[in-house]
Amino acid sequence: NAGVTQTPKFQVLKTGQSMTLQCAQDMNHNSMYWYRQDPGMGLRLIYYSASEGTTDKGEVPNGYNVSRLNKREFSLRLESAAPSQTSVYFCASSEFIGWTYEQYFGPGTRLTVT
Amino acid sequence: SQQGEEDPQALSIQEGENATMNCSYKTSINNLQWYRQNSGRGLVHLILIRSNEREKHSGRLRVTLDTSKKSSSLLITASRAADTASYFCATGPQGPSQGAQKLVFGQGTRLTINP
Numbered sequence: 001n002a003g004v005t006q007t008p009k010f011q012v013l014k015t016g017q018s019m020t021l022q023c024a025q026d027m028n029h030n031s032m033y034w035y036r037q038d039p040g041m042g043l044r045l046i047y048y049s050a051s052e053g054t055t056d057k058g059e060v061p062n063g064y065n066v067s068r069l070n071k072r073e074f075s076l077r078l079e080s081a082a083p084s085q086t087s088v089y090f091c092a093s094s095e096f097i098g099w100t101y102e103q104y105f106g107p108g109t110r111l112t113v114t
Numbered sequence: 115s116q117q118g119e120e121d122p123q124a125l126s127i128q129e130g131e132n133a134t135m136n137c138s139y140k141t142s143i144n145n146l147q148w149y150r151q152n153s154g155r156g157l158v159h160l161i162l163i164r165s166n167e168r169e170k171h172s173g174r175l176r177v178t179l180d181t182s183k184k185s186s187s188l189l190i191t192a193s194r195a196a197d198t199a200s201y202f203c204a205t206g207p208q209g210p211s212q213g214a215q216k217l218v219f220g221q222g223t224r225l226t227i228n229p
Contacts, residue, residue, distance in 0.1 A: 004156070031214040042202050042219030043157070050214035058216060090156055096213040101145060101206055103217065105156030 001026050004106035006091050012112045013081045021076040021109050023091030031094045032074035033058075033103065034066060036087040043090060049074055081113045120203060120220040128228050133190045135223040137203030138183075145206040146179055146186050147217065150199045157202065160188075165208075193227045200224045 004025045013019055025032065030051045035043035035058075045058030047066040055066050063085060065077045074093075078085060088110050092103040121136045137146070145164045149157040163170045163179045163186070170177045176189040190197055204217040 033214070035219075040221065042204075042221045043217075044219070045216055048214050048216065059218075092157075094215060096215075101147070101162060101215045102159040103157075103215065105158070107156050108154075 003027065004091055004093055004104050006089075006106035006109050008109060009107070010110050012114065013078075014114055015082060017081050018077065018079050019081065019111075020078075021089055021091075021111075022073070023075065023106060024073045025091075025093040025104070026072065027093060027095070027104065028071070029093035029095040029104070030071070031096070032068065033092040033094075034064070034074070034076045035090045035092065036060065036085075037090060037108075038087050046076065046089075078111075081111075083113045085111065086113045087111060120201075120223045122223060123221070124224045124226070126226040126228060127193060129193060129195055131193055133193050133197070133225055133227075135188045135201050135203075135225070137186045137188070137220050139186075139203075139205045139218075139220075140184065141205075142208050143181075143205045144208045146177075147204045147206065148175075148177060148186075148188050149202045149204060149219075151202065151222070152199045160201075190225075193225075195227050195229050198225060198227045 007022045033048040034046040049055045049068040052071045091106040094103045119138045147162045148160045151157045174191045179186045200222045202222045204219045206215045
């Protein structure tokens with residue numbers, strides 16, 4: 001099992017450009033999440049999808065859109081990138097089994113907006 | 115805004131010593147989790163403690179939770195060089211979640227184990 005995969009690993013954008021970050025999981029999890037991590041900070045939730053066909057805003061959704069393409073894939077789109085969106089982006093997935101809320105994280109995408 | 119405050123922000127100890135990290139949070143929780151992040155990598159789940167539990171063990175890890183003080187601690191015993199990483203607490207909120215957990219992370223403690 002690959003777990004959670006993310007593409008690309010690195011990306012440099014100019015202000016105003018758009019891009020889509022891709023995430024896929026092969027663990028048959030229902031829930032998927034997008035976080036951003038800024039230097040010296042913990043992760044902040046951007047958007048999440050509790051199950052296929054649903055998406056909801058997290059703590060910092062402004063400037064982002066998401067698509068839950070199917071049960072495996074959850075993409076994050078920046079329509080018009082801004083320098084404030086320079087960050088490392090992590091995708092995660094989870095399945096609620098009993099009391100297990102463990103989230104599994106991808107390796108991250110390091111995005112720089114100039 | 116961050117839910118958790120972690121203390122200390124950085125900790126450097128000798129191999130073999132114990133490491134203790136603390137986490138405080140603000141609102142009522144369903145559970146509290148600890149994650150590890152090695153440099154340049156994603157987070158890895160270490161341990162979860164439910165709001166009705168006071169202490170939990172997993173290998174060399176011991177987690178305590180005091181809901182009256184809204185605080186938790188993570189103890190790593192007999193530390194090893196491989197434990198060098200950042201450690202984050204994350205709180206899972208009370209209330210219906212539709213199966214998803216909107217975790218709120220602290221800023222993390224950067225732990226360095228010196229050989």
